[in-house]
Ligand SMILES: [Zn+2]
């Protein structure tokens with residue numbers, strides 16, 4: 003299962019009820035925070051999400067509306083005596099951009115490592131079996147990248163094969179978990195009894211970008227595609243392109259071209275007093291569009307019946 007919580011949906015300026023850019027992904031007791039704009043901490047609290055769980059902070063680019071929440075978050079983790087190491091990744095310029103931010107945060111109770119992609123993705127795969135995090139280039143006004151998180155799904159266990167090979171039933175459970183087993187001098191491996199891998203889950207997050215080929219490629223077959231929609235009205239398409247952003251319709255076209263299953267829109271200009279009212283611009287192109295609100299949550303599961311979405315549990 004993968005749970006996504008939209009923490010901040012505002013672009014450039016925080017406004018009441020709309021924190022700056024940030025999305026939290028949880029899977030198997032691990033967490034990745036994508037961007038960390040101002041207001042991320044209080045938005046996480048309101049949604050009932052603990053950022054202490056996070057292993058990785060993945061930045062899409064270094065504009066202030068995506069990173070100014072970092073020093074405060076690090077200080078909070080320090081004051082709560084965090085000991086779990088934290089990896090910070092981002093596009094080109096990571097060391098130079100993060101140095102002043104880390105200086106502001108001061109000394110920390112945990113190890114923080116700056117690690118570019120794809121190394122940071124490999125680090126995550128080592129601690130979270132079957133998970134894969136990759137980055138792809140996007141087109142903004144500064145170096146920028148989006149992220150793709152995939153969770154693989156094993157093939158089905160084939161009892162007829164296990165019986166034909168004479169594998170004792172007491173070993174079946176271990177083989178299903180992916181373990182190789184030795185019993186009475188015989189070695190049995192999962193590949194002998196597991197079918198072909200099945201379609202897993204794929205979540206793609208754009209950060210700030212205008213439409214580009216690498217984004218559409220990365221978004222292909224995504225179960226949840228989280229794109230920026232800085233501008234609502236299609237009349238702003240030229241402005242959006244010039245500034246390295248997208249309108250709702252541009253994002254919807256990307257989702258449609260990529261064959262995504264669901265589209266979440268975020269990163270709304272403050273000019274969009276009610277982002278929801280611009281939904282038709284996207285929905286007529288890609289009906290499975292959701293105009294996000296802070297705290298919106300979705301749990302993706304291999305079993306579609308277990309999938310759910312709604313607002314995060316708001317705490318008093
Ligand atoms: Zn931004």
Ligand SMILES: [Zn+2]
Pocket residue numbers: 063065142210
């Ligand atoms: Zn930006």
